[in-house]
Amino acid sequence: MTPRNNIYRAVFASLLLCWGHTLVAAPLSGWGENPPSRSAEVPIESIQQFVQIYGIVRDNYVEKKSDDALFQQSIKGLVSGLDPYSRYLSAEEYRQLIQYTEGDLASVDFNLGFDQHSKLWKVQDLKTGSDSNKLGLKNGQAILKIDNQELKSLNQDQVQGLLYGSIGSTVQILPENTTSTVILVRNKKVETDIEPVLLSNQVLVLKVKVFQQDTANEIKRLIEEFGSPRLKAVVLDLRNNPGGLLSAAVESADLFLNQGLIVTTKSRSEGGQQFQALPSKEFQNLKLGVLINRRSASAAEVFAAALKEHKRAWVVGETSYGKGVVQKLFPLPNGAALQMTVSHYYTPNGLMIEGQGIQPNQSYALQPEMKEEYYLDHM
Numbered sequence: 602m603t604p605r606n607n608i609y610r611a612v613f614a615s616l617l618l619c620w621g622h623t624l625v626a627a628p629l630s631g632w633g634e635n636p637p638s639r640s641a642e643v644p645i646e647s648i649q650q651f652v653q654i655y656g657i658v659r660d661n662y663v664e665k666k667s668d669d670a671l672f673q674q675s676i677k678g679l680v681s682g683l684d685p686y687s688r689y690l691s692a693e694e695y696r697q698l699i700q701y702t703e704g705d706l707a708s709v710d711f712n713l714g715f716d717q718h719s720k721l722w723k724v725q726d727l728k729t730g731s732d733s734n735k736l737g738l739k740n741g742q743a744i745l746k747i748d749n750q751e752l753k754s755l756n757q758d759q760v761q762g763l764l765y766g767s768i769g770s771t772v773q774i775l776p777e778n779t780t781s782t783v784i785l786v787r788n789k790k791v792e793t794d795i796e797p798v799l800l801s802n803q804v805l806v807l808k809v810k811v812f813q814q815d816t817a818n819e820i821k822r823l824i825e826e827f828g829s830p831r832l833k834a835v836v837l838d839l840r841n842n843p844g845g846l847l848s849a850a851v852e853s854a855d856l857f858l859n860q861g862l863i864v865t866t867k868s869r870s871e872g873g874q875q876f877q878a879l880p881s882k883e884f885q886n887l888k889l890g891v892l893i894n895r896r897s898a899s900a901a902e903v904f905a906a907a908l909k910e911h912k913r914a915w916v917v918g919e920t921s922y923g924k925g926v927v928q929k930l931f932p933l934p935n936g937a938a939l940q941m942t943v944s945h946y947y948t949p950n951g952l953m954i955e956g957q958g959i960q961p962n963q964s965y966a967l968q969p970e971m972k973e974e975y976y977l978d979h980m
Contacts, residue, residue, distance in 0.1 A: 651675075684942055686926055692936030694769070694786070706811040706843065707768040707787035709733060713744060713752075713760055721745075721777070722752045722760055736783055743777035754969050762841030762896050765791060767811075770843070797823050798977070803831045804890075806977055808838045809853075812845035812900045817852035824884065834888035836980070837904070840918065840967075844899025847927065847946075851876045854907040857884055857914070861949060863907045866927055868944035889914035892980065893961060898922035899946075905959050906948040916961045917980050925954025 659671060666674075673689075680689045711727035721743040727734055744752060747763040755763075766772060766787045773782040795816070796808035805827045807820060824835060844850075847864070854863050858878035867873045891905045891914045902921045908914035927944035946954045967976050 680939055680941065684926070686924070686928060687939070687941045690769075690930075690938045690940055695930075695932070695936065695938040706765055706791040706793045706845075707770075708761075708764045708766075708789050708791050709772065709785045709787060710789050711738070711740075713764070715757070716743075719743065720753065722755075732788065733783075733785055736785070738776065738783065744774050745777055746773075746775035746782075748773050756967075756969050758841075758973060759967070759969070762894075765810075765841055765896075766843045767845070795819050795823060797827060799827055800978060802978065803833045804836060805832060805834070806836045806838055806892075809842055809901075811842055812847075812849035812853065812904070814846060814849060816845075816849045817856055820853055821856060821883075824887070834890060836890040836892055836977075837914075838892045839897045839901040839905060840892055840894040841896040842898070842901035843896070844901055844924065847900050847903065850900035850904045854904050855879055855881070857887070857889055857908060858911055859885060861911055863949065864903045865947040865949075865951070866944040867947060868927070870943060890980070891916045893918040893921045893959060894967070895919045895922055895958075897959075898924040899926070902954050902959050903946055903948075906952070906954065909959065909962065910949045915963065916959065917963045917965050918961050919964065919966050920960050921958040923954060923956050923958035925957075 655671065655675070659666065659668070673691075677689045680687050710731045710733050712725045713722045714725045715721075716723050724733075724738055724740050724742045724744065727738060727740050746752065747760070750763055752760055752763075764772065764787075768787060768790065770787050771784050772787060773784055775782050791810070793810045793813060795810070798806040798808070800806060805824070807823055809816060809820070820837075847866075851863050855878050859881050861878050863876045863878055865873060865875050889908060891908055893901070893905050893916060897905065897918075898921065902923075902925060905914075905916055905921065909916045925946035926942045927946065928940055929943050931939040931941060933939065948954065948959075965980055967973075
């Protein structure tokens with residue numbers, strides 16, 4: 602038997618094991634039971650075609666690639682091709698992800714500052730030997746785009762919002778004088794305490810950066826702390842909030858609803874779930890507003906949609922991001938894992954969030970030249 606045939610047999614046997622292996626799913630969103638395991642039928646003809654292509658690539662690509670490297674690339678392509686959120690995590694990437702409580706807000710390992718002379722946003726506070734530095738970034742280097750969004754007309758809050766995201770998620774940046782983007786992992790934890798601001802018009806603004814386990818209790822505590830006969834309304838500022846825990850968004854919405862559906866999830870493998878508001882009269886007479894922008898995503902969209910569709914809050918800002926998916930982690934025997942979409946969110950009115958976003962009751966974008974204080978005072 603030739604070495605090439607040995608390789609092909611090994612590839613085929615490995616793929617058989619991969620497709621037949623029972624995977625245990627751990628919830629990435631922090632809720633729900635593990636789905637029952639199942640094995641899939643192996644598509645023999647497709648596997649044979651893959652083996653053929655594998656051999657062509659291995660023998661003819663301009664640079665020699667090891668079998669392990671080709672396997673890793675194949676797995677990554679299989680998962681990343683499903684949607685923008687599913688991905689294969691190496692053992693190190695998986696280890697970094699589970700170091701943090703799910704839902705933590707994170708950024709990259711440097712800051713961006715605006716240079717008045719060049720009118721460009723430049724890298725600051727980048728440490729030698731950091732992940733971004735190893736990828737070739739340097740202090741003083743100008744960044745033109747983040748996730749295809751040009752930075753030249755944005756203010757500090759808007760640029761910072763582009764850098765923020767869920768821990769372990771990726772962001773693409775385009776440095777000056779290059780056509781190639783650099784993909785970075787958000788691995789620097791950001792403090793996520795809710796920031797309260799009492800405006801001069803007696804409106805309490807609560808900046809919720811991400812939905813975490815204790816978010817609902819913290820919202821309740823702050824409203825009670827700042828509450829007085831003069832308090833006119835509360836605004837939940839969810840701009841640049843990437844989501845977090847679905848359970849936390851449900852609990853937070855439940856503070857202001859006394860009945861009705863908050864959100865539904867639908868899954869091919871697990872069926873559907875419905876989350877209902879519990880009867881309560883607390884905060885029922887409190888006037889509410891919700892502030893969103895195009896970086897408000899996932900659990901933040903669930904919260905905004907529930908309050909909007911129950912006519913409990915007036916939603917102001919921009920159409921939200923449109924990430925309405927539930928993801929789970931599937932650990933693998935080699936220490937790696939699959940992060941994969943398993944369900945979709947639906948609003949109380951049955952509208953799909955994924956790819957659509959939440960439309961505000963009133964469109965009101967923060968202009969680059971507008972100060973934050975003015976924006977909040979006049980929303």
